[in-house]
Amino acid sequence: MTGDYEDGNALAGPLSEIFTVDLTAATVRCVHCGMAGPVATLRVYTRAPGLVARCPGCEEIVLRLVRTPDDAWLDLRGTVSLRIPVDTR
Amino acid sequence: MARTAVSRRLTWRVARLAETREETATARTLVFDVPGWPGHLAGQHVDVRLTAEDGYTTQRSYSLAAPADGDRVELTIQSVPGGEVSPYLTEVLSPGDPVEIRGPVGGWFVWRPADPAPVLLVAGGSGIVPLMAMVRAHRRAQARTPIRLVYSVRTPADRYYAEELRRSHPGLDVTHLYTREAPGGEARKPGRLTIVDLNAHGWPPDFGPDCFVCGPTGFVEKAAGILVNLGHAAHKIKTERFGPSGG
Numbered sequence: 001m002t003g004d005y006e007d008g009n010a011l012a013g014p015l016s017e018i019f020t021v022d023l024t025a026a027t028v029r030c031v032h033c034g035m036a037g038p039v040a041t042l043r044v045y046t047r048a049p050g051l052v053a054r055c056p057g058c059e060e061i062v063l064r065l066v067r068t069p070d071d072a073w074l075d076l077r078g079t080v081s082l083r084i085p086v087d088t089r
Numbered sequence: 090m091a092r093t094a095v096s097r098r099l100t101w102r103v104a105r106l107a108e109t110r111e112e113t114a115t116a117r118t119l120v121f122d123v124p125g126w127p128g129h130l131a132g133q134h135v136d137v138r139l140t141a142e143d144g145y146t147t148q149r150s151y152s153l154a155a156p157a158d159g160d161r162v163e164l165t166i167q168s169v170p171g172g173e174v175s176p177y178l179t180e181v182l183s184p185g186d187p188v189e190i191r192g193p194v195g196g197w198f199v200w201r202p203a204d205p206a207p208v209l210l211v212a213g214g215s216g217i218v219p220l221m222a223m224v225r226a227h228r229r230a231q232a233r234t235p236i237r238l239v240y241s242v243r244t245p246a247d248r249y250y251a252e253e254l255r256r257s258h259p260g261l262d263v264t265h266l267y268t269r270e271a272p273g274g275e276a277r278k279p280g281r282l283t284i285v286d287l288n289a290h291g292w293p294p295d296f297g298p299d300c301f302v303c304g305p306t307g308f309v310e311k312a313a314g315i316l317v318n319l320g321h322a323a324h325k326i327k328t329e330r331f332g333p334s335g336g
Contacts, residue, residue, distance in 0.1 A: 009198055012195040017099065018098070025196040040198060040327075
Protein backbone atom coordinates (compact mmCIF):
# COMPACT_ATOMS: atom_id res chain seq x y z
CA MET A 1 0.00 0.00 0.00
CA THR A 2 1.55 3.25 -1.03
CA GLY A 3 0.45 6.77 -1.77
CA ASP A 4 -3.07 8.14 -1.64
CA TYR A 5 -3.43 8.34 2.07
CA GLU A 6 -3.94 11.06 4.61
CA ASP A 7 -2.72 10.95 8.16
CA GLY A 8 -4.48 10.42 11.44
CA ASN A 9 -5.08 14.16 11.79
CA ALA A 10 -7.95 13.52 9.37
CA LEU A 11 -9.65 11.38 12.03
CA ALA A 12 -9.99 14.33 14.39
CA GLY A 13 -13.32 15.57 13.04
CA PRO A 14 -15.04 12.20 12.59
CA LEU A 15 -13.88 10.97 16.04
CA SER A 16 -15.07 14.20 17.64
CA GLU A 17 -18.61 13.14 16.79
CA ILE A 18 -18.19 10.23 19.19
CA PHE A 19 -15.66 11.23 21.83
CA THR A 20 -15.26 14.35 23.92
CA VAL A 21 -11.47 14.03 24.16
CA ASP A 22 -9.16 14.47 21.19
CA LEU A 23 -8.02 10.99 20.28
CA THR A 24 -5.50 12.09 17.62
CA ALA A 25 -3.04 12.98 20.40
CA ALA A 26 -3.51 9.56 22.04
CA THR A 27 -0.83 6.88 21.68
CA VAL A 28 -2.06 3.82 19.83
CA ARG A 29 -0.33 0.42 19.86
CA CYS A 30 -0.66 -1.84 16.82
CA VAL A 31 -1.79 -5.47 17.32
CA HIS A 32 0.26 -6.68 14.37
CA CYS A 33 3.74 -5.23 14.95
CA GLY A 34 3.52 -3.70 18.41
CA MET A 35 4.59 -0.24 17.29
CA ALA A 36 3.18 2.62 19.34
CA GLY A 37 2.73 6.21 18.24
CA PRO A 38 0.23 9.07 18.05
CA VAL A 39 -3.08 8.33 16.35
CA ALA A 40 -2.25 11.44 14.26
CA THR A 41 0.55 9.50 12.55
CA LEU A 42 -1.61 6.59 11.32
CA ARG A 43 -2.11 6.34 7.56
CA VAL A 44 -5.73 7.00 6.79
CA TYR A 45 -7.31 5.75 3.59
CA THR A 46 -10.55 7.53 2.78
CA ARG A 47 -11.39 5.78 -0.48
CA ALA A 48 -13.16 2.92 1.27
CA PRO A 49 -16.55 2.55 2.90
CA GLY A 50 -15.57 4.75 5.83
CA LEU A 51 -12.10 5.52 7.10
CA VAL A 52 -9.38 2.88 7.34
CA ALA A 53 -6.36 3.73 9.49
CA ARG A 54 -3.22 1.69 9.00
CA CYS A 55 -0.05 1.41 11.06
CA PRO A 56 2.83 3.49 9.61
CA GLY A 57 5.20 0.68 10.67
CA CYS A 58 3.60 -2.43 9.17
CA GLU A 59 0.66 -1.11 7.10
CA GLU A 60 -1.82 -3.42 8.86
CA ILE A 61 -5.22 -2.03 9.83
CA VAL A 62 -5.31 -0.46 13.28
CA LEU A 63 -8.78 1.03 13.31
CA ARG A 64 -11.78 1.52 11.07
CA LEU A 65 -14.56 4.05 11.37
CA VAL A 66 -17.74 3.82 9.36
CA ARG A 67 -20.54 6.31 9.64
CA THR A 68 -24.09 5.41 8.69
CA PRO A 69 -26.95 7.92 8.89
CA ASP A 70 -27.79 6.79 12.43
CA ASP A 71 -24.65 5.15 13.81
CA ALA A 72 -20.88 5.30 13.93
CA TRP A 73 -19.09 1.94 13.81
CA LEU A 74 -15.63 1.94 15.34
CA ASP A 75 -13.65 -1.26 14.71
CA LEU A 76 -10.60 -1.44 17.00
CA ARG A 77 -9.54 -5.03 16.50
CA GLY A 78 -6.11 -3.91 15.25
CA THR A 79 -5.52 -1.83 18.38
CA VAL A 80 -3.85 -3.20 21.52
CA SER A 81 -4.40 -0.04 23.50
CA LEU A 82 -5.08 3.66 23.30
CA ARG A 83 -3.18 5.74 25.84
CA ILE A 84 -5.17 8.94 26.19
CA PRO A 85 -3.61 12.00 27.86
CA VAL A 86 -5.90 13.10 30.67
CA ASP A 87 -5.68 16.69 31.78
CA THR A 88 -6.07 16.57 35.55
CA ARG A 89 -5.42 20.22 36.28
CA MET B 90 -8.74 22.71 30.34
CA ALA B 91 -10.77 24.03 33.24
CA ARG B 92 -12.27 21.37 35.44
CA THR B 93 -15.61 23.09 35.25
CA ALA B 94 -15.66 22.95 31.47
CA VAL B 95 -18.55 20.83 30.32
CA SER B 96 -17.34 18.11 28.00
CA ARG B 97 -19.33 17.96 24.84
CA ARG B 98 -19.16 16.39 21.47
CA LEU B 99 -18.64 18.71 18.56
CA THR B 100 -21.60 19.93 16.61
CA TRP B 101 -21.97 21.86 13.39
CA ARG B 102 -22.26 25.64 13.65
CA VAL B 103 -23.43 28.08 11.04
CA ALA B 104 -20.62 30.31 9.78
CA ARG B 105 -21.15 33.35 7.57
CA LEU B 106 -18.53 34.65 5.19
CA ALA B 107 -17.40 38.09 6.37
CA GLU B 108 -14.59 38.95 3.95
CA THR B 109 -12.07 37.43 1.58
CA ARG B 110 -8.45 38.11 0.60
CA GLU B 111 -6.68 36.92 -2.48
CA GLU B 112 -3.43 35.08 -1.71
CA THR B 113 -2.49 33.83 -5.18
CA ALA B 114 -4.28 33.45 -8.52
CA THR B 115 -5.94 30.29 -7.19
CA ALA B 116 -5.92 30.58 -3.41
CA ARG B 117 -8.13 32.76 -1.28
CA THR B 118 -8.41 33.47 2.44
CA LEU B 119 -11.98 33.32 3.71
CA VAL B 120 -12.83 35.03 6.99
CA PHE B 121 -15.97 33.69 8.65
CA ASP B 122 -18.08 34.91 11.55
CA VAL B 123 -18.97 31.94 13.72
CA PRO B 124 -21.15 33.03 16.65
CA GLY B 125 -20.15 31.18 19.83
CA TRP B 126 -16.81 29.99 18.42
CA PRO B 127 -14.99 28.33 21.36
CA GLY B 128 -11.48 29.39 20.26
CA HIS B 129 -8.67 27.18 18.98
CA LEU B 130 -4.93 26.51 18.95
CA ALA B 131 -2.55 27.23 16.08
CA GLY B 132 -2.32 24.12 13.90
CA GLN B 133 -5.87 22.89 14.48
CA HIS B 134 -8.35 22.45 11.68
CA VAL B 135 -12.07 22.49 11.01
CA ASP B 136 -14.49 20.51 8.90
CA VAL B 137 -16.60 22.56 6.48
CA ARG B 138 -19.93 21.12 5.32
CA LEU B 139 -21.95 22.25 2.33
CA THR B 140 -25.58 21.24 1.84
CA ALA B 141 -27.33 21.46 -1.53
CA GLU B 142 -30.99 22.34 -1.92
CA ASP B 143 -31.84 18.67 -2.45
CA GLY B 144 -30.21 17.76 0.88
CA TYR B 145 -26.98 16.35 -0.55
CA THR B 146 -24.09 17.17 1.75
CA THR B 147 -20.33 17.02 1.39
CA GLN B 148 -17.53 18.08 3.69
CA ARG B 149 -13.83 18.86 3.67
CA SER B 150 -11.15 19.52 6.28
CA TYR B 151 -9.28 22.82 6.26
CA SER B 152 -6.56 24.16 8.52
CA LEU B 153 -7.17 27.34 10.44
CA ALA B 154 -4.90 30.07 9.05
CA ALA B 155 -4.86 32.43 12.03
CA PRO B 156 -4.97 32.17 15.82
CA ALA B 157 -8.24 32.52 17.68
CA ASP B 158 -9.82 35.98 17.40
CA GLY B 159 -13.23 36.03 19.05
CA ASP B 160 -15.86 34.71 16.66
CA ARG B 161 -13.61 35.17 13.62
CA VAL B 162 -12.24 32.12 11.83
CA GLU B 163 -9.83 32.29 8.88
CA LEU B 164 -9.25 29.58 6.31
CA THR B 165 -7.01 29.77 3.23
CA ILE B 166 -8.33 27.54 0.50
CA GLN B 167 -6.59 26.43 -2.66
CA SER B 168 -9.05 26.05 -5.52
CA VAL B 169 -8.64 22.56 -6.98
CA PRO B 170 -9.76 22.50 -10.63
CA GLY B 171 -12.81 20.31 -11.03
CA GLY B 172 -13.13 19.96 -7.25
CA GLU B 173 -16.52 19.66 -5.64
CA VAL B 174 -16.01 22.06 -2.75
CA SER B 175 -12.97 24.34 -3.13
CA PRO B 176 -14.03 26.14 -6.37
CA TYR B 177 -17.40 26.88 -4.76
CA LEU B 178 -15.80 28.24 -1.59
CA THR B 179 -13.22 30.35 -3.41
CA GLU B 180 -15.23 31.57 -6.41
CA VAL B 181 -18.95 31.44 -5.62
CA LEU B 182 -19.43 31.99 -1.89
CA SER B 183 -20.13 35.69 -1.19
CA PRO B 184 -20.05 37.78 1.99
CA GLY B 185 -23.09 36.92 4.11
CA ASP B 186 -23.44 33.41 2.67
CA PRO B 187 -23.56 30.54 5.19
CA VAL B 188 -21.66 27.29 5.43
CA GLU B 189 -21.49 24.88 8.36
CA ILE B 190 -18.29 24.52 10.36
CA ARG B 191 -17.33 21.91 12.97
CA GLY B 192 -14.31 22.35 15.14
CA PRO B 193 -11.72 23.03 16.20
CA VAL B 194 -10.34 19.52 15.87
CA GLY B 195 -6.92 17.94 16.22
CA GLY B 196 -4.82 18.17 19.36
CA TRP B 197 -1.50 16.79 18.15
CA PHE B 198 -0.30 19.08 15.35
CA VAL B 199 -0.54 22.20 17.51
CA TRP B 200 1.84 24.83 18.82
CA ARG B 201 1.27 26.88 21.96
CA PRO B 202 3.05 30.22 22.46
CA ALA B 203 4.16 29.07 25.93
CA ASP B 204 6.02 26.05 24.52
CA PRO B 205 9.69 26.66 25.46
CA ALA B 206 11.55 25.00 22.55
CA PRO B 207 12.75 26.77 19.39
CA VAL B 208 10.44 26.07 16.47
CA LEU B 209 11.11 24.88 12.93
CA LEU B 210 8.25 25.07 10.46
CA VAL B 211 8.64 23.32 7.11
CA ALA B 212 5.92 24.03 4.57
CA GLY B 213 5.33 22.57 1.13
CA GLY B 214 2.87 24.55 -1.03
CA SER B 215 -0.48 25.07 0.65
CA GLY B 216 0.94 23.26 3.70
CA ILE B 217 1.89 26.76 4.83
CA VAL B 218 -1.63 27.39 6.17
CA PRO B 219 -1.51 25.78 9.66
CA LEU B 220 2.13 26.90 10.00
CA MET B 221 1.08 30.48 9.26
CA ALA B 222 -1.36 30.21 12.16
CA MET B 223 1.68 29.35 14.32
CA VAL B 224 3.70 32.27 12.91
CA ARG B 225 0.82 34.64 13.63
CA ALA B 226 0.25 33.19 17.11
CA HIS B 227 3.98 33.67 17.80
CA ARG B 228 3.77 37.31 16.71
CA ARG B 229 0.58 38.04 18.60
CA ALA B 230 1.92 36.52 21.84
CA GLN B 231 5.32 38.19 21.34
CA ALA B 232 6.75 34.78 22.17
CA ARG B 233 10.45 34.72 23.02
CA THR B 234 11.17 31.40 21.37
CA PRO B 235 12.95 31.79 18.02
CA ILE B 236 11.04 30.41 15.08
CA ARG B 237 12.26 29.49 11.60
CA LEU B 238 10.05 28.92 8.61
CA VAL B 239 11.27 27.08 5.52
CA TYR B 240 8.62 27.41 2.82
CA SER B 241 8.90 25.50 -0.45
CA VAL B 242 6.84 26.76 -3.40
CA ARG B 243 6.94 26.30 -7.16
CA THR B 244 7.38 29.94 -8.17
CA PRO B 245 7.32 33.37 -6.50
CA ALA B 246 3.71 33.81 -7.66
CA ASP B 247 2.68 30.75 -5.63
CA ARG B 248 3.66 32.24 -2.27
CA TYR B 249 0.81 32.68 0.20
CA TYR B 250 0.98 35.60 2.66
CA ALA B 251 3.89 37.04 0.65
CA GLU B 252 3.69 40.60 1.98
CA GLU B 253 3.17 39.57 5.59
CA LEU B 254 6.10 37.13 5.52
CA ARG B 255 8.35 39.71 3.89
CA ARG B 256 7.78 42.04 6.85
CA SER B 257 8.64 39.29 9.34
CA HIS B 258 8.76 40.10 13.07
CA PRO B 259 11.29 39.73 15.91
CA GLY B 260 12.31 36.13 16.42
CA LEU B 261 11.09 34.93 13.02
CA ASP B 262 13.36 33.85 10.14
CA VAL B 263 11.76 33.05 6.80
CA THR B 264 13.42 31.14 3.95
CA HIS B 265 11.65 30.55 0.66
CA LEU B 266 12.73 27.62 -1.49
CA TYR B 267 11.62 27.53 -5.12
CA THR B 268 11.14 24.28 -6.97
CA ARG B 269 10.43 25.51 -10.53
CA GLU B 270 11.31 29.16 -10.91
CA ALA B 271 13.19 31.44 -8.53
CA PRO B 272 13.15 35.23 -8.43
CA GLY B 273 16.12 37.05 -9.96
CA GLY B 274 19.17 37.19 -7.73
CA GLU B 275 18.32 33.97 -5.91
CA ALA B 276 21.55 31.99 -5.40
CA ARG B 277 19.88 28.62 -4.90
CA LYS B 278 18.98 26.79 -8.10
CA PRO B 279 15.27 25.89 -8.30
CA GLY B 280 14.71 22.37 -7.00
CA ARG B 281 13.06 20.26 -4.40
CA LEU B 282 13.91 20.36 -0.71
CA THR B 283 17.23 18.74 0.18
CA ILE B 284 19.18 17.98 3.33
CA VAL B 285 21.38 21.00 2.53
CA ASP B 286 18.36 23.32 2.79
CA LEU B 287 17.22 22.05 6.18
CA ASN B 288 20.79 21.89 7.47
CA ALA B 289 21.32 25.54 6.50
CA HIS B 290 17.95 27.01 7.46
CA GLY B 291 16.68 24.75 10.25
CA TRP B 292 18.01 24.32 13.79
CA PRO B 293 20.78 22.01 14.96
CA PRO B 294 19.23 18.95 16.66
CA ASP B 295 21.11 19.87 19.87
CA PHE B 296 18.78 22.85 20.28
CA GLY B 297 15.88 20.42 20.65
CA PRO B 298 13.49 22.29 18.36
CA ASP B 299 9.87 21.36 17.91
CA CYS B 300 9.54 20.62 14.18
CA PHE B 301 6.27 20.94 12.29
CA VAL B 302 6.06 19.73 8.69
CA CYS B 303 2.99 20.21 6.51
CA GLY B 304 2.43 19.65 2.81
CA PRO B 305 1.62 16.96 0.27
CA THR B 306 2.44 13.40 1.35
CA GLY B 307 5.64 13.11 -0.73
CA PHE B 308 6.98 16.41 0.58
CA VAL B 309 6.18 15.56 4.18
CA GLU B 310 7.89 12.17 4.01
CA LYS B 311 10.95 13.69 2.38
CA ALA B 312 11.21 16.51 4.92
CA ALA B 313 10.58 14.28 7.93
CA GLY B 314 13.17 11.80 6.64
CA ILE B 315 15.74 14.58 6.26
CA LEU B 316 15.08 15.83 9.79
CA VAL B 317 15.58 12.32 11.19
CA ASN B 318 18.81 11.98 9.18
CA LEU B 319 20.02 15.30 10.57
CA GLY B 320 19.57 13.85 14.05
CA HIS B 321 16.23 15.25 15.19
CA ALA B 322 14.30 12.95 17.52
CA ALA B 323 11.26 11.40 15.86
CA HIS B 324 8.96 12.52 18.67
CA LYS B 325 10.00 16.16 18.05
CA ILE B 326 8.80 15.99 14.44
CA LYS B 327 5.08 16.50 13.90
CA THR B 328 3.63 16.05 10.47
CA GLU B 329 0.41 16.80 8.67
CA ARG B 330 -0.19 15.57 5.14
CA PHE B 331 -2.57 16.73 2.51
CA GLY B 332 -4.32 13.69 1.23
CA PRO B 333 -6.20 12.83 -1.93
CA SER B 334 -9.62 13.84 -0.67
CA GLY B 335 -9.11 17.54 -1.44
CA GLY B 336 -11.07 19.45 -3.97
